[in-house]
Amino acid sequence: MPGLLLGDAFPNFEAETTVGHIKFHDFLGDAWGILFSHPRDYTPVCTTELGRAARLCSEFTKRGVKMIALSIDSLESHHGWSKDILAYNSVESGSCSLPFPIIADSKRELAVSLGMLDPDERDKDGMPLTARCVFVIGPDKRLKLSLLYPATTGRNFDEILRVVESLQLTAGRRVATPVDWQPGDNVMVPPSMSEEEAASLFPSGVFTKDLPSGKKYLRYTPQP
Numbered sequence: 001m002p003g004l005l006l007g008d009a010f011p012n013f014e015a016e017t018t019v020g021h022i023k024f025h026d027f028l029g030d031a032w033g034i035l036f037s038h039p040r041d042y043t044p045v046c047t048t049e050l051g052r053a054a055r056l057c058s059e060f061t062k063r064g065v066k067m068i069a070l071s072i073d074s075l076e077s078h079h080g081w082s083k084d085i086l087a088y089n090s091v092e093s094g095s096c097s098l099p100f101p102i103i104a105d106s107k108r109e110l111a112v113s114l115g116m117l118d119p120d121e122r123d124k125d126g127m128p129l130t131a132r133c134v135f136v137i138g139p140d141k142r143l144k145l146s147l148l149y150p151a152t153t154g155r156n157f158d159e160i161l162r163v164v165e166s167l168q169l170t171a172g173r174r175v176a177t178p179v180d181w182q183p184g185d186n187v188m189v190p191p192s193m194s195e196e197e198a199a200s201l202f203p204s205g206v207f208t209k210d211l212p213s214g215k216k217y218l219r220y221t222p223q224p
């Protein structure tokens with residue numbers, strides 16, 4: 001059975017989190033959202049990932065993106081683990097909390113319903129752990145991007161921030177972002193757009209790269 005596909009309405013699940021009970025769509029409000037899952041509390045790769053996510057949270061907030069994590073342990077465990085994550089980030093005060101909630105999914109119900117389990121990684125009782133899933137949800141509550149990493153491979157949160165910038169740009173403008181694009185770099189004109197339309201939509205100019213085939217499909221324009 002396929003999991004969530006791009007463009008699908010994201011489920012309006014209810015969950016217990018480190019900031020209380022939420023209904024997902026209410027939690028998001030009009031914002032973009034990132035839901036990212038973790039195999040288990042107090043595991044080393046997850047601790048480094050959540051530390052990095054916490055350090056980058058203000059960058060996501062600036063871009064109107066709300067973050068929320070999920071791990072298959074209890075709220076009590078999440079609260080204790082959060083202190084370790086803050087210490088990993090060298091945050092001194094014991095009273096500080098992470099800048100985003102963590103969902104407690106002890107029964108793995110949400111992880112199963114969202115297709116987040118990693119069949120190759122199991123706990124001591126033989127139960128599968130959660131993979132490293134990233135879902136980016138648009139303000140229309142539809143799935144805009146999904147990434148699925150196995151438990152043994154940590155994610156790159158700078159890349160997740162980069163793709164959010166591309167998703168937000170391309171949601172509002174008829175452009176595409178090329179390989180390794182960074183905000184401010186030139187963007188590409190989509191193949192379906194005629195030369196005439198491109199010329200009128202992009203007054204700062206469209207330029208093409210010469211290719212041996214002579215075809216002019218690599219069309220760039222400054223980021224609008």
Ligand code: BEZ
Pocket residue numbers: 039040043044045046047121129151152
């Ligand atoms: C970790 O977060 O370190 C981890 C979790 C499950 C499997 C492997 C690594």
